[in-house]
Amino acid sequence: MKTVTENLMDPKGFIEKLNNTQVQKVNILMVDDHPENLLALAAVLTSPNYNLISAHSGKEALKCMLQHDFAVILLDVQMPGLNGFDTAKLIKAREKTKNIPIIFITAISQEMEHVHQGYSVGAIDYIFKPFQPETLKKKIEQFVKIHQNHQENIIQTDLDRLLELNKINKRLDQTTLNLRRTEALSRAISETITDTIVTFNTQGSILSVNQAAKCMFGYQEKELIEKHVLKLFPKWEDEMVDGSSSFLSTMRQSVGKIIEVVACHKNKSCFYADLLIASTTIEEEQIFVCTIRDVSERKHMEEIKKQRFHNLEHIVKERTLELIKANEKLQIEVEERKKIAEHLFHTQERFRKIFDSSPCLMAILSQKDLSFIEVNANWTKYIGFSSDELIHQKINSKNFIEEATETFIDLNKKVRNKKIKYGTKNKEIRSGLLSTELIDIHSEPCMLVVLTDITDRVHLENEMYRLDRLNLIGEMAAGIAHEIRNPMTTVQGFLQLSRNNVDNLSPAIIDLMLEELKRANSIITEFLNLAKNKISVKKQQNMNAIIEALSPLIQAEAFRSNKQLELELGECPDIYLDEKEIRQLILNMALNGLDAMTSNGNLTIKTYKDKEAVVLQIKDEGQGISPEVLTKIGTPFFTTKETGTGLGLAICYSVAKRHDAQIDIETSEKGTTFSARFQLIPSLINA
Secondary structure (H helix, E strand, O other): OHHHHHHHHOHHHHHHHHHHHHHOOEEEEEEOOOHHHHHHHHHHHOOOOEEEEEEOOHHHHHHHHHHOOOOEEEEEOOOOOOOHHHHHHHHHHOOOOOOOOEEEEEOOOOOHHHHHHHHHOOOOEEEEOOOOHHHHHHHHHHHHHHHHHHHHHHHHHHHHHHHHHHHHHHHHHHHHHHHHHHHHHHHHHHHHOOOEEEEEEOOOEEEEEOOHHHHHHOOOHHHHOOOEHHHOOHHHHHHOOOHHHHHHHHHHHHOOOEEEEEEEOOOOOEEEEEEEEEEEEEOOEEEEEEEEEEOHHHHHHHHHHHHHHHHHHHHHHHHHHHHHHHHHHHHHHHHHHHHHHHHHHHHHHHHHHHHHHOOOEEEEEEOOOOEEEEEOHHHHHHHOOOHHHHEOOEOOHHHEEEOOOOOEOOOOOOOOOEEEEEEOOOOOEEEEEEEEEEEEEOOEEEEEEEEEEOHHHHHHHHHHHHHHHHHHHHHHHHHHHHHHHHHHHHHHHHHHHHHHOOOOOOHHHHHHHHHHHHHHHHHHHHHHOOOOOOOOOOEEEOHHHHHHHHHHHHHHHHHHOOOEEEEEEOOOOOEEEOHHHHHHHHHHHHHHHHHHOOOOOEEEEEEEEEOOEEEEEEEOOOOOOOHHHHOOOOOOOOOOOOOOOOOHHHHHHHHHHHOOOEEEEEEEOOEEEEEEEEEOOOOOOOO
């Protein structure tokens, strides 16, 4: 009770506590199943006055509603599980959250019936994507102001109630003080009134009375002398059963005590009186001296005090219950705030995990000097630098070059999916899509850099482009082959017939012409191997058997140039192959490897099984292939040899394509490895 009274008497401290609650951030809930949309909304609405809370589903949004009080809710319509309309219905069905304004934001449900449905479930507004950031910010500001005004009204109401309780408490204190004063005044009056004094003997016969008896009882002194004292207390007389003996016993027991009795006036009116009985002995006779005090007024005041005390006790009890309920409510709010704090911690932890586990390369930079604040695991994985090497270091913008213009990217400006080339720690040049976003973290202007690595995709696109060129060349070869070979056959035949006619042409000239025609025919033959409509005759056979049959020919070519051949043939299952085409592929790659090496070089042909594929590897110890040449490998008529036709590797790629195989090249200063992967179950389309 003392604590409650002290709180009521000190409203200033309570007002300060209420004012301290007004400086907290306003909670805004953003619900969308796409993290990029939540990131966009957060970028638009970021403010030191807002506490932005994200939810990725309707179910998660409802959980947030149990943990936070929100000023406004931004709700996506199309979501898996609970959609926006169902989520809004559940929010409006809850008493505590039914008055929270809801704004639908959607890029899909733009029909009028969806708009009407949105308003019917309790939406305040319905916004279509793409939205105007400034318009959305202004709307949110207005709803936040409404929320803050509502909170201020609640605080003012609590303050008014506190002041009213304080006034009531003061009135109660004043009433208590008045009661005490009244009691003191009654006591003073009782003490100043002349009491009636009656003396009587053991038989109860009155011996004497004082002058106050007349005022108190209305009797003259002579009317009371020698009368029984119970004449003044008739109700007491009725209680006496056994005459004087009982009276004497009662008197002796009451000596020195104050007895409350009902006295009667001469006019038969009764009043309450206090008897103070004393005993003395005069001439060996016991005499009782009785002091009688009219306490009617005191009894009346006691009844009033008792009633007032009862009323006061009832009021205090009610106020105490109200304060207990208020205290319980405050305890609940404290628990809710603890839960909110824990939720914020877990939310930050979840966002941290999302940031670290993102498949994209992500970094947060300071806008002040473009220094690294944070990077995720993929950034360190692809770039090559550790997190400790990057944090607080300025980013090198020269490592990010726009592919279209070959100029450096200005990281001070916002970028959206710009195709770039970026460098790594080991000087590797990779391709990627760069996006940047300006954000605020703890009131510090920062920049979010998101880089999607597309190096593998670029390589695939280049490979597709090369295959498209091969296809075009194949179609050209199929078209022109017939037109070229017919006249060549005719010329070859006439030259053979006229070879014995020495008058027209010399044998040396004829031989030279035949040799050139033979060479031209061989070029056309190789060129036709690139044709798309070439039919492969495949049958199930072993790759190692084909290599072993070719090894003497390759070994002889190696010995001729003072080089060595090594075979590392692992156990491989049979696969469907066209033996002639595979022999040509092996010979072309093996001869290229021999030509790439100097004397004493080793050429290694290796086979092995890797999961669901048979791998053929041909490795040389040459000087490697430069990046410029590597991009043109397999292009028809491109060669680095003085006497080459430029069709060998192009034929290899064509053969590999018809066998559903994939050719990979690994090159360095220590040599080059060509790997061809043949699937154990080839495609039926090219079979």
